[in-house]
Amino acid sequence: MMNLQDSFLNHVRKENLPVVIYLVNGFQIRGLVRGFDNFTVIIENDGKQQLVYKHAVSTISPVGNITIMQPEKADKKD
Known part of the structure; x- marks a missing residue:
């Protein structure tokens, strides 16, 4: 089962949705997520790719x- 972080990153990657990555130092990186692993994210902007370490990301x-995530439906129990 894929965790929430991977689900989110995979969704924005597959759909080519632009993101803003806010780093802990206040810097912002805008672009498209091209790939990710347990420790890093590859983001592309204007044809250039950057490797960002996840420990430097705040949001x-x-x-x-x-x-x-879809809202959970309450199970009916008789």
Whole structure:
């Protein structure tokens, strides 16, 4: 089973959704997620790719709205 972080990154990667990555030092990186692993994210902007270490990331925000998780439905028990 894929974890929430991987589900989010995989969704924005597959859909080519632009994101803003906010680093812990306040710097912002905008672009498209091209790949990721347990420790890094590859983001592309203007044809240039950057390797960003996840430990330096505070937040990743998609430019638009996305839905990763569907609301859970309450199970009826008789």
